Amino acid sequence: MTLRIAPSVLSADFANLATDVAKIEDVGDLIHIDVMDGHFVPNLAFGPQVVAALRPLTKLPLEVHLMVDKPENFVDEFIKAGADTILVHAESTPHLYRVIQLIKEAGVKAGVVVNPGTPIESVSPILHLVDEVLVMTVNPGFGGQKFLPDMLRKVTHVAQLRDTTANADYTIEVDGGVNADTIGDCANAGADTFVAGSFVFDNADPAGQVRRLRGLIE
Numbered sequence: 001m002t003l004r005i006a007p008s009v010l011s012a013d014f015a016n017l018a019t020d021v022a023k024i025e026d027v028g029d030l031i032h033i034d035v036m037d038g039h040f041v042p043n044l045a046f047g048p049q050v051v052a053a054l055r056p057l058t059k060l061p062l063e064v065h066l067m068v069d070k071p072e073n074f075v076d077e078f079i080k081a082g083a084d085t086i087l088v089h090a091e092s093t094p095h096l097y098r099v100i101q102l103i104k105e106a107g108v109k110a111g112v113v114v115n116p117g118t119p120i121e122s123v124s125p126i127l128h129l130v131d132e133v134l135v136m137t138v139n140p141g142f143g144g145q146k147f148l149p150d151m152l153r154k155v156t157h158v159a160q161l162r163d164t165t166a167n168a169d170y171t172i173e174v175d176g177g178v179n180a181d182t183i184g185d186c187a188n189a190g191a192d193t194f195v196a197g198s199f200v201f202d203n204a205d206p207a208g209q210v211r212r213l214r215g216l217i218e
C-alpha cells in the first residue's frame, strides 16, 4: 500500500503560501486545503480562489476538505479551480449520495469525511462509491488540536469495511493532531494517508518534518 503525507496549508504562512508550498513540493504527496464557512465549523478558511492560485504553483495533487454547509453549492467552483480530490462531510448535507455523484461525474476523486462523533455505519451506503474515507481525528475547525486516540478503532473499522463491502476501494486518511507521536498508531490502525498541518509548518524546516513523519511509517 502506498503511504502518503498530505501537508495542510491551514498552518502555512498565508502571506507566503507559494513559498511554503515550494518548501514541501519535493517531499509531500499531496496538498490538503481546508475550506471553512463559519457555519459547519466555527472558523473561516480558504475559498476556490486560493485553490486556483495554488494550482499552477505545484505539481502535487490538491485535496480540498470542504467543511461547509450545503457542499453541493460549492463543488463546481472547486472543480473549476483545479481540485483533484474533494472531501465532503457526511454531516454537512442530506444529499451526500448526490454530492459524491456530482464530484465523480466531473472526473474528480471524491471522498467522504466523518466527524469524531459520527459512526462510520452512517456512510455505509456510499462506501463503494468513494475514492477516500477521511476519519477526523480532532473535531474539525482548527489546526493544532490534540489527537483523539478513540478514533483509532474507527480507522480499523473503516479498513475492515473495505474488505467486506462489495466493490469498495478507497484510501483511508486521518486529519487532526497527526505528529511524530501519533502517526505510527494511525498507520498500524490501517490509515494510509496522513494530513499534517502544525507539525509540518510550525517548524523552520517543513520538508524535514514531512521526511520525519515518513520515516516513522515506512
Ligand code: DX5
Pocket (backbone or CB within 6 Å): 008, 009, 010, 011, 032, 034, 065, 138, 139, 140, 141, 142, 143, 144, 145, 175, 176, 177, 178, 195, 196, 197, 198, 199
Ligand atoms: C482541522 C483541519 C486540519 C488541520 C489539521 O479542522 O481539517 O486539516 O489543518 O491541523 P493539525 O495537523 O495541526 O492538527
Ligand code: ZN
Pocket (backbone or CB within 6 Å): 008, 032, 033, 034, 065, 175, 195
Ligand atoms: Zn482538513
